[in-house]
Amino acid sequence: MAAPITAARSAVFPAHRVQVMGAMLNRTSASFSGQRASFPSIRLQPVPKRFQVSCSAKQDTINKVCEIVKNQLAVAEGTTITGETKFVDLGADSLDTVEIVMGLEEAFQITVDESSAQVIQTVEDAATLIDKLVSEKDA
Numbered sequence: 001m002a003a004p005i006t007a008a009r010s011a012v013f014p015a016h017r018v019q020v021m022g023a024m025l026n027r028t029s030a031s032f033s034g035q036r037a038s039f040p041s042i043r044l045q046p047v048p049k050r051f052q053v054s055c056s057a058k059q060d061t062i063n064k065v066c067e068i069v070k071n072q073l074a075v076a077e078g079t080t081i082t083g084e085t086k087f088v089d090l091g092a093d094s095l096d097t098v099e100i101v102m103g104l105e106e107a108f109q110i111t112v113d114e115s116s117a118q119v120i121q122t123v124e125d126a127a128t129l130i131d132k133l134v135s136e137k138d139a
Helices: 059-073 094-108 114-118 123-138
Strands: 006-008 019-021 028-033 041-046
Touching: 059 094, 059 123, 094 114, 094 123
Parallel strands: none
Antiparallel strands: 006 019, 028 041
């Protein structure tokens, strides 16, 4: 279901002009037609993907980090955690983040230095760092 659209009138079109205010969800675009004198028609269409975000971490690493984060933070069953998920969005404070890093160190047999640990904010950040540290350890 699309988000509600708020419209405001303006004197730019001969009869009126519609302006979309607020963000529209689900990557939809709106097209407006001012041909009718009573009220413009609004048509929503899906927007094609213009670019795709890819992460440098392996999917296996991301999945394992997601499981560790779920366990460390006791996340409610059914909560979706992805690479873009921020720890603070899951209710983690700085102590929780330290515990997550300790869990990651134990699970992946790595050591994360303090400066690297401080910049980890998302699952993807952690997975990318882990992949880097594991490859350095194996080299």
